[in-house]
Amino acid sequence: MVNKLISAAALLVLSVGVLAAESAMQATASMSELMTRVIQPTSDAVFYVSRFPPEDDAAWRQMENMTLMLAESANLLLMPGYTQGSEQWLRDTLLMRDAAVAAWEAAQARDLDALMDLNGALYESCESCHNATR
Numbered sequence: 509m510v511n512k513l514i515s516a517a518a519l520l521v522l523s524v525g526v527l528a529a530e531s532a533m534q535a536t537a538s539m540s541e542l543m544t545r546v547i548q549p550t551s552d553a554v555f556y557v558s559r560f561p562p563e564d565d566a567a568w569r570q571m572e573n574m575t576l577m578l579a580e581s582a583n584l585l586l587m588p589g590y591t592q593g594s595e596q597w598l599r600d601t602l603l604m605r606d607a608a609v610a611a612w613e614a615a616q617a618r619d620l621d622a623l624m625d626l627n628g629a630l631y632e633s634c635e636s637c638h639n640a641t642r
């Protein structure tokens with residue numbers, strides 16, 4: 509009985525927390541701006557990595573920054589104001605997130621080959637969503 513009450517209370521606290529977080533989230537820009545100002549420049553860092561490979565520590569740090577921003581922007585695509593809410597949207601966003609998280613890990617490992625190998629998967633996530641939505 510007491511256990512049940514405790515879990516009911518925990519569930520209540522959790523749902524209030526989720527509701528508060530949802531209403532606090534607000535898109536800052538348009539979808540088009542998120543694409544051209546955040547997702548495009550950060551993904552370009554990955555797409556052009558073989559042409560402009562990071563050559564010193566500062567450049568690798570910059571690659572880390574870009575790939576982390578790209579990975580986190582996948583989460584933005586899931587928030588109210590940006591998401592279109594379909595299964596396809598979710599699937600393509602998770603594709604983008606997986607590729608970007610792998611790129612963030614490759615950047616931290618200073619692994620140029622891994623970054624080059626991720627190009628295809630990242631490109632595929634952009635194309636798949638664009639084909640379905642634009």
Ligand code: HEC
Pocket residue numbers: 539540541543544547548551585597598600601604630631633634635637638641642
């Ligand atoms: C989950 C869906 C989704 C994913 C993933 C996605 N996009 Fe987009 N993208 C859109 C939508 C929707 C638009 C149209 C935005 C508008 O014009 O309102 C768009 C538009 C764009 C535009 C044109 C913006 C403009 O107004 O000129 C660029 C550039 C772009 N995306 C780049 C990318 C890149 C690069 C990736 C992958 C790294 C990517 N997008 C991944 C949904 C997505």
